[in-house]
Each structure stands twice: as C-alpha cells, then as structure tokens.
Amino acid sequence: MSEDLHALQRRLAEFAAARDWQQYHTPKNLAAALSVEAAELVEIFQWLTPEESAKVMANPGKAGRVEDEVADVLAYLLQFCEALGIDALAALAAKIERNESRFPAVRSARPDRPREGEE
Amino acid sequence: MSEDLHALQRRLAEFAAARDWQQYHTPKNLAAALSVEAAELVEIFQWLTPEESAKVMANPGKAGRVEDEVADVLAYLLQFCEALGIDALAALAAKIERNESRFPAVRSARPDRPREGEE
Amino acid sequence: MSEDLHALQRRLAEFAAARDWQQYHTPKNLAAALSVEAAELVEIFQWLTPEESAKVMANPGKAGRVEDEVADVLAYLLQFCEALGIDALAALAAKIERNESRFPAVRSARPDRPREGEE
Amino acid sequence: MSEDLHALQRRLAEFAAARDWQQYHTPKNLAAALSVEAAELVEIFQWLTPEESAKVMANPGKAGRVEDEVADVLAYLLQFCEALGIDALAALAAKIERNESRFPAVRSARPDRPREGEE
Numbered sequence: 001m002s003e004d005l006h007a008l009q010r011r012l013a014e015f016a017a018a019r020d021w022q023q024y025h026t027p028k029n030l031a032a033a034l035s036v037e038a039a040e041l042v043e044i045f046q047w048l049t050p051e052e053s054a055k056v057m058a059n060p061g062k063a064g065r066v067e068d069e070v071a072d073v074l075a076y077l078l079q080f081c082e083a084l085g086i087d088a089l090a091a092l093a094a095k096i097e098r099n100e101s102r103f104p105a106v107r108s109a110r111p112d113r114p115r116e117g118e119e
Numbered sequence: 120m121s122e123d124l125h126a127l128q129r130r131l132a133e134f135a136a137a138r139d140w141q142q143y144h145t146p147k148n149l150a151a152a153l154s155v156e157a158a159e160l161v162e163i164f165q166w167l168t169p170e171e172s173a174k175v176m177a178n179p180g181k182a183g184r185v186e187d188e189v190a191d192v193l194a195y196l197l198q199f200c201e202a203l204g205i206d207a208l209a210a211l212a213a214k215i216e217r218n219e220s221r222f223p224a225v226r227s228a229r230p231d232r233p234r235e236g237e238e
Numbered sequence: 239m240s241e242d243l244h245a246l247q248r249r250l251a252e253f254a255a256a257r258d259w260q261q262y263h264t265p266k267n268l269a270a271a272l273s274v275e276a277a278e279l280v281e282i283f284q285w286l287t288p289e290e291s292a293k294v295m296a297n298p299g300k301a302g303r304v305e306d307e308v309a310d311v312l313a314y315l316l317q318f319c320e321a322l323g324i325d326a327l328a329a330l331a332a333k334i335e336r337n338e339s340r341f342p343a344v345r346s347a348r349p350d351r352p353r354e355g356e357e
Numbered sequence: 358m359s360e361d362l363h364a365l366q367r368r369l370a371e372f373a374a375a376r377d378w379q380q381y382h383t384p385k386n387l388a389a390a391l392s393v394e395a396a397e398l399v400e401i402f403q404w405l406t407p408e409e410s411a412k413v414m415a416n417p418g419k420a421g422r423v424e425d426e427v428a429d430v431l432a433y434l435l436q437f438c439e440a441l442g443i444d445a446l447a448a449l450a451a452k453i454e455r456n457e458s459r460f461p462a463v464r465s466a467r468p469d470r471p472r473e474g475e476e
Contacts (some may be wrong), residue, residue, distance in 0.1 A: 039396030158277030291385035
C-alpha cells in the first residue's frame with residue numbers, strides 16, 4: 001500500500017532540507033516549476049489526436065514519461081503547499097463541495113461542456 | 120480528518136460521470152486544463168518579489184485564490200490519472216526513491232541549486 | 239499598413255516607462271507573464287474538438303478573445319526581448335535557417351509528425 | 358536588415374506545407390505548443406533571483422537557449438495566426454491603443470504595479 005499524500009509531502013520537505021534547497025523554494029519559484037512540469041505533460045500530447053491520447057499508456061516509453069511528469073507535478077504542488085502551509089486534500093474537498101452545489105447533476109440529451117476554469 | 124487522495128479521485132470521477140463530462144475528459148484535454156490551472160497559480164505571483172510571495176497567505180483574499188488554484192490543479196491531475204489508470208501516489212513514491220539515489224544529500228557551504236526539471 | 243514589430247516594441251517600452259512599470263519587468267517576471275497569457279489562449283481551446291478549434295473565429299465573441307490573447311502573448315514576448323536586448327525577428331530567422339537544414343522537405347505518403355519542441 | 362514579421366510567417370507556412378505538417382497544425386495544437394515553448398523559457402529562469410535573471414545573456418550558453426526559446430514562441434504564435442487568419446501586428450497595435458486609454462500615464466511616487474493579465 002502506498003504512503004499517503006501528507007507522508008510524501010513530509011519526505012519531499014526532508015529531501016529539500018537535506019540538500020539546502022529551501023532557499024530556492026519560494027512560493028513564486030515553486031508555482032513556476034509546477035507550471036513547467038505541467039507543460040512537459042502537455043508536450044507529450046501536443047500533436048496527438050484525442051483518440052491517440054487515450055491510448056498513450058500502451059506505449060511503454062511514453063507511459064513511463066507520463067508517470068514521471070505526473071510525479072513531478074504532484075511533487076511541486078506538495079512543495080508549494082508545504083511552503084505556504086496549505087492542506088491540499090482539504091482544499092480539494094472544499095472545492096468539490098462547492099462545485100456540487102454550483103453544477104447540479106442534471107443529465108440531459110445535450111450536456112453542457114465543463115465551464116472553463118470552473119470545474 | 121480529510122479524505123485520502125484516492126477517495127477524492129473517485130468523487131471527482133463520479134462528479135464528472137453524473138454530468139456527462141467524460142466525453143471532454145481525454146488525457147490531452149485534461150493535461151491542457153491542468154497546465155491552465157497551474158498558470159493561474161503563477162499569475163497570482165507574477166509581479167511579486169520573492170519576499171512578497173512568501174507572505175501571500177497573510178492576505179485573506181489572495182489566500183483564498185491560492186487554495187482554490189491548488190484545488191483545481193490537484194483536481195485535474197487526479198482526473199488525468201483516472202483517465203489513464205495512473206496511481207499518482209505510487210508514481211510520486213517511485214520518483215522520490217529515484218531522486219534519493221540521484222541527488223545524494225551532501226550538505227555543503229555552497230549548495231547546488233536544484234537542477235531544472237529534475238528534482 | 240500596420241507598424242512593424244520593432245516600432246511596436248518601442249511603443250510598449252515607452253508605455254511601461256511612463257507608468258514606472260520597468261521595476262516589475264525583470265526577464266523572470268516577463269517570461270512568467272508570457273506563459274500565463276499563452277495559457278489563457280490554451281484555455282479558449284481546452285474542451286474543443288480539433289474541428290471546433292478550426293472554426294473558432296466564426297464566433298465573434300471568441301474571435302475577439304483570441305485576438306486579445308495573441309496581442310498579450312506578443313506584447314510580453316517583445317517586452318522580454320526589450321529587457322534582454324534580443325532581436326526577436328533575427329532570432330526567428332536564424333531558427334528557420336537551422337530548421338531548414340535539420341528537417342529536409344521530403345514529401346512522403348506517411349509524413350513524420352513535427353518533433354516535440356524542435357520545430 | 359531582418360525580414361519583417363509577415364515574411365517570416367509566410368516562410369513558416371511554406372516550411373510546414375513542404376513537410377505535410379499542416380494536418381497537425383490545428384489552432385488547438387498550436388496554442389498548446391506555444392504554451393509549451395513559453396514554459397521552456399520560464400524553466401531557464403525558475404530558480405534565478407530577479408538580479409540573476411537580468412544578467413542571463415552574459416552566459417553564452419544560456420543566451421543561446423533564451424534566443425532559441427524566443428524564436429520557438431514567436432514561430433508557434435505566427436503559425437497559430439496563420440491557421441486562423443489573424444494579423445498579429447494589427448492585434449497588438451489595437452491592444453496598445455486600448456491600453457493607452459485604460460491606463461493613463463500618471464507618474465507618481467508609489468506606482469501601481471501592472472495589473473494581472475491586463476497590460
């Protein structure tokens with residue numbers, strides 16, 4: 001069974017502390033690093049059709065890259081949260097609560113698409 | 120106590136299914152949406168000095184925006200993982216293991232800065 | 239006839255100087271601002287199919303947003319170049335020369351897709 | 358003297374046509390590619406202080422990378438404009454006109470910082 005998110009966040013904090021990297025880990029720098037890793041994930045998909053993108057894990061080389069970028073995004077997100085004292089799980093749980101009231105689940109023949117930046 | 124990451128991932132999957140949004144949730148689209156949310160986090164910090172960026176949570180309005188963007192980034196990351204069958208916690212644990220051997224913790228007077236895209 | 243690129247770059251520099259904004263215009267901040275504007279362009283397309291994305295200018299509201307984001311991306315790129323003394327046109331001309339030798343134009347039945355990050 | 362922007366845009370269009378790459382050049386894909394290149398520019402600066410970022414061109418290796426990423430960002434922006442029939446120079450000129458009325462140049466002892474996403 002895998003460690004939970006907060007345990008991994010602590011390991012990342014110890015990892016950075018042991019290398020004297022906290023001096024670079026301002027919230028501003030970590031947000032930038034997070035966005036760079038997210039872009040590296042986008043890069044894997046940028047020329048693929050929607051259908052090709054759904055099959056990307058069937059290619060072992062690409063699957064490894066995708067998992068690696070997922071880990072990098074999550075690592076910087078947790079280090080960002082560590083720097084600012086944010087509980088990422090609590091923030092997400094609160095957001096889901098809000099969205100459940102904002103976007104009532106009404107199944108319809110012509111579903112609305114998710115609204116930009118609001119899901 | 121907050122729900123764990125995998126429980127939140129399931130809630131997000133049910134939320135999207137109840138709104139017929141899975142058709143939009145190709146891995147390619149979700150990676151793009153993740154990068155857009157990461158950029159919204161960067162935007163909060165783009166004109167701040169490193170020192171100002173460290174104090175951003177002292178401003179209640181900005182603190183709320185930061186937590187909101189953290190939630191959005193994590194939500195899209197989990198939906199991306201759901202679409203491709205990736206275990207984000209396992210991917211991060213594996214990455215930390217690799218990094219612990221790649222970047223030995225040698226404290227020194229002049230620490231190396233973290234290598235780009237490699238932490 | 240529109241002004242040329244360098245004339246617009248000078249106008250942007252004067253615009254920022256007249257507002258005492260140069261203090262915020264470090265290359266680091268301008269690169270971040272550029273990436274935020276690029277993400278706002280991505281946001282317009284994130285849930286569209288490839289076919290829908292090709293018709294986006296038929297919607298006047300979206301067309302205006304797209305042109306606005308194009309202007310923002312170009313504005314920050316030119317301000318970045320201004321801060322570092324880079325001639326964007328010369329950099330692009332040099333890149334095209336290099337790419338013309340790196341990617342010979344051989345028409346074929348099964349074209350290679352553009353290589354990631356290399357075009 | 359360097360070619361003007363529209364001449365470079367035409368060369369890029371011919372370059373892509375000669376390689377049968379237009380099929381990949383949907384506006385959606387080009388916007389994503391643009392954002393990936395912008396992130397590669399951010400990556401160069403992500404751990405630098407504001408002061409270090411201002412001196413980046415003094416390092417020949419980094420200077421070459423910066424110019425290369427500037428060229429990539431501009432190349433994808435022009436290919437995006439080509440795909441949608443947008444005149445980037447006209448869009449920027451119009452934006453500057455609007456901003457000159459929205460942000461009057463009043464020099465003051467405590468300048469406002471540029472507003473997010475609005476410059």
